[in-house]
Amino acid sequence: MKWCKKCVLPSTRPNLVINSKGVCNACEQGKIKKQINWEKRKLEFENLVRRIKKKKAEYDCLIPVSGGKDSVWQVVIALKYGLKPLTLTWKTPERTLIGEKNLKNLVSLGVNHIDFTINPKIESKFMLKTFEKSGSPLIPMHLAIYNLPVRIACTFKIPLIIWGENSAFEYGGVKNDFGANVNAKWIKKYGATNQTNAKNWVSKTFTEKDLSPYMLPKKGILNKFDVEGIFLGYFFKWDPINTMKVAKKNGFYYEKSNLKTGLYDFADIDDNLISIHHWMKWYKFGFTRYFDNLSIEIRNNRINRKYAIEKLKKIGDQRPNEDIEKFCKLTNITKSEFERKSEKFRNKKIWYLDGKKWKIKDFLIDSWRWK
Ligand SMILES: [Zn+2]
Structure with a gap:
């Protein structure tokens, strides 16, 4: 077990690699x-917004939200650039009071919202199963937050999904995965699902239909549907302290x-x-x-x-x-x-x-x- 000599992370962290100089x-x-030229990235975002708005969809973008600081940051930026978002929450079976309050606040910023509850009988069993099999009880949560938005975007024909930070970039990954786009390969590698997708969990206990909210839509992967998935952290500098400040200014508590x-x-x-x-x-x-x-x-x-x-x-x-x-x-x-x-x-x-x-x-x- 090696430790990065600049930060306090070990080589055992998935996707973290420590180089010959001891730096991760x-x-x-x-x-x-x-060294990123954020002004240039902002222009890239403006171009993207123009391209998306030309599609004249009912909603320009779908934003997966929890009500937390990052989701407020995402919504605030989308509204600032004139996008009309539909916001979507995977409803955790254990939402806190503060979570409830912050989600209400987020919706009050001026967006339509879907609070999506997955059948609790399936979900709790699925959590237990992934905990027993891979020591990760929240594989269902991570599958839902990456896959459900794609399903809903396809249903409502929404051309763009705006996620927050790219964890490959922020916590360790390879260069090819640092871009703006989210796809099925990225989700499997960095989505905290133990390199699995929902299909891998279909069994006697769970049918494919039971697990459908955790799956991408049938026909294939994201981009084939004309649904584009992006990380906002590619276009605007993501930093937890900064997103917290933006969120706080906008009612986050x-x-x-x-x-x-x-x-x-x-x-x-x-x-x-x-x-x-x-x-x-x-x-x-x-x-x-x-x-x-x-x-x-x-x-x-x-x-x-x-x-x-x-x-x-x-x-x-x-x-x-x-x-x-x-x-x-x-x-x-x-x-x-x-x-x-x-x-x-x-x-x-x-x-x-x-x-x-x-x-x-x-x-x-x-x-x-x-x-
Ligand atoms: Zn480090």
């Missing part, structure tokens, strides 16, 4: 990001006490399940959401690596106990079953037993309090 691709990309996981008290707050997704990274890859967030802060020169390490020492592994309870209730399993199922995904290439305690070999921090 996400940090290298951070350097590239600083959060409190310090909303912090669920990681560093930001304004992110990952609209549902009670995302923290479980992040938590499993600890077992599988030996880092937590806090490492991700701190690394972004380092790349934006807001903190240095030494400070990040001190923060990590203080905060520890951030086990999301309350959310684990909620997840157990939703999927009808006990807490000890959750333990047993999680334990299956402890990566023995990096973890070892020291007496009764699990520890990580070559961990970033020597004085870590192992539990």
Whole structure:
């Protein structure tokens, strides 16, 4: 297990590669990001808007939204450039009160909105299945947020889908995937679905029809439908602090006490399940959401690596106990079953037993309090 010497991410993170100088691709990309001519990118966006508006569709674009800071940012920009959006939410079975409030605020900015609920009987079973099989209970959520918008865009004949940040660019990936366009290949690689699509999960338990909201429309992939998928983070600089400020100006609300996981008290707050997704990274890859967030802060020169390490020492592994309870209730399993199922995904290439305690070999921090 190697650690990037600029940020605090390990080589075990999917799609993260550490070069011979000990620097990861996400940090290298951070350097590239600083050299981007954003004025030129803005013109590219204006051209795109002109091209889309010529199509004279009922809605110019579809924006997948949760009500969170990034989705407000997406909607604000779309409206500013004169696009008429339809907004769409995959309704998490565990939406928080603050999530509800922020979603209401987002719609009040002046957009039509669909709150799409997937059959809860299917969804909770599907979550449990992906948790048991690949240690990722939120594969259904990630499949829904990337595939459902395409289905709805095709139904309403909407020519453009506007996603937020390109995670390949922001968290590590390869150059060919840094562009503006989202397609089926990108989703499989970076969409946090363990390189699966919904078809891979069809079984005796779930028919293809049961899983249709998680699938792309039948005939093929995105672009063949004349539905274009873009990342707004290609055209406008994405930075969590900046999108939070834009969102706040437009009614987005959060409190310090909303912090669920990681560093930001304004992110990952609209549902009670995302923290479980992040938590499993600890077992599988030996880092937590806090490492991700701190690394972004380092790349934006807001903190240095030494400070990040001190923060990590203080905060520890951030086990999301309350959310684990909620997840157990939703999927009808006990807490000890959750333990047993999680334990299956402890990566023995990096973890070892020291007496009764699990520890990580070559961990970033020597004085870590192992539990
Ligand atoms: Zn790095």
